[in-house]
Amino acid sequence: MSTATLDTALINGSVGTGKTTVAEILGELARRRGIPGAVIDVDALRRSWPPPPGDPFRTALAMQNLRAVAANFRRSGARLLVVAAVVETRAELEQYAVALTARSLLHVHLTAAPDAALSRLRRRHGDDESALRWHARRHPELADVLDRAGFTDELRIDTTDTPATGVAQEILATLLAPAADATPDCPSLDGGSPAATAAEIVDSRGGAAHAVFVGIDLAWNDRARTGLAAVDDEGRLVGSTTCRTDEEIDDWLRAYPSPDVVAIDAPLIVHNPTGQRPCERMITSAFGRFDAGCHASNTSKAYMDPPRAARLAQRHGWTTDPSTIGRGVCLEVYPHPAMVGLFGLGRILPYKGKRGRTVTNRGAAMVELLDRMEGLSGLDVSDSERWREIRYAVERATRPMHLEHVEDEVDAIFCAHLAWLWRRSPGALEVYGDVRSGYIVAPPPPSHPATPRARITGP
Structure with a gap:
């Protein structure tokens, strides 16, 4: 088509x-x-x-x-x-x-x-x-x-x-x-039909055809978990999982051919030999006070030359130019600033594993994230049995591994929502950077204040 x-x-x-x-x-x-x-x-x-x-x-x-x-x-x-x-x-x-x-x-x-x-x-x-x-x-x-x-x-x-x-x-x-x-009033001047349709799939529930939007929380190597998710044209979650190898990723994606938009949480375009990309500095300038700044991506790191996300996009024939109007667009996204912008957070949710964060605190932050995602008007997880399994695991987590088992999958679902937003809610997201030096798609710079850091005082 x-x-x-x-x-x-x-x-x-x-x-x-x-x-x-x-x-x-x-x-x-x-x-x-x-x-x-x-x-x-x-x-x-x-x-x-x-x-x-x-x-x-x-x-x-x-x-x-x-x-x-x-x-x-x-x-x-x-x-x-x-x-x-x-x-x-x-x-x-x-x-x-x-x-x-x-x-x-x-x-x-x-x-x-x-x-x-x-x-x-x-x-x-x-x-x-x-x-x-x-x-x-x-x-x-x-x-x-x-x-x-x-x-x-x-x-x-x-x-x-x-x-x-x-x-x-x-x-x-x-x-x-x-x-x-x-359909436009005027025929295409090259003689072709001007009408265009969104990419269509048959979802994993065996339902009717839908446009599909894919989210990928891509690990930098195949030893760590990669989260994968897809939502349909109405924003309904139709599939999600985690895997490790490129072969497993490709195998899962075969169930969702010709995606409309793919949003990947991983560096996609990296050409700078050292330091940060301009887009990373722009994101840090806009979101750094919310603790949503960027790490440095450059080609001095072997796994960035070329990035795994770029190889994935090339294998599947996705274009990495965000200005592309047709389907098969692959975008680099970053969940933390996107959550700050879409949820109006004063500071990022501390659900990631980090020194000093307890399972209890991380679990509470992830429950809040799930609650906020369920409140998004463009994301529908109500019919997803897998979402209910994820929530059950998070609410009953007693060890770090219980959270780490689903963390990447939750991020991927959020990325799939960002892919959906890119097409269905213009203005919700914008491009920081450019296709030459690299870019990140995120909400506009926040106008709300950041929450002051908690101060630890002695007795």
Whole structure:
């Protein structure tokens, strides 16, 4: 099954629906995820005076400028063009697709209730009564024109009660995982079908086909345990285990072919001969005060040249470029900062084995982790018998080995949730670093304070 890349998002709608604002936010969300792109406001391309002869609304001028600007952005490496424009007919939409050299275009139609649109227009044109009256009249007229245009398979979003950020996140989720119910209006210009579907599997319960998101807590060698987990398109845990060797990892992964996203807790791209990678310094800068800083990864360590995660990705044909929109994307993640960001922790949960940590304290921290994971809106472990076994083992642990037996598996399940978030909740995660020097995917830098360290005082 082929996968088409949606390389253009054209955001259409009447005045006051939020096209320009949503386009700007969508561009920022794409930038955070490492997707090279550009934002184009077509209104800005027609802003000239006097109008050219025979082109009173500067429509032809805007289209000429659009061709030139889009071509420049494409040549400079933009893989996603976000365009805010008013497009009134299907024929005009096809002209835009040609001007933008769009191989696959997502047509987004924003709508808004008249009162909501008028409120926005007042904020924008409050100091220009004439412009406000014109736009207030134009909103219902243009909305009616667009409703009668006969656009098919558009992504239609009512912005009346939805914040612009939420609208942009919905659009980005569609761009990252285009499905049959979000087929673009315009055919792919290379003659192929523009529709794309998520990777599908038959899960370990023998159920229907699902998109699959894999999490791997990868040990640096085959003497230690590696955790493996998979969740489906709804975030349901469909499988998890631990193993040691590459052969065992590959064998388990055969049950989950063509994953949409794979999130690995292990260094993935390492080229620096000494010291830390830039991404590790960035994570430490953002999360270090929460005790979620990074260790150094460099090629002076034999097991990092190349990293085990890179070899795993190569064996399975996964791309390690986080800007990739299609399936088979392999990301480096780090659970500790992700937990700080997603759970709002003041300091990391001390469930890992470390000098001075007792089984009782570690067990309590892991129970808290399980509780918090069960509270995640995008993770469903309610039907997982294996999850119940893990919780039983943690709650009754009396020796370090009891916790260590399931610790990597729990981390892998959390990583699988991060893989799911990458596609299903744009904005929840962003890229620290780049594909050249290495990167880590984690939540945005926390704005909440860190919990002060406990002080030990004498009698």
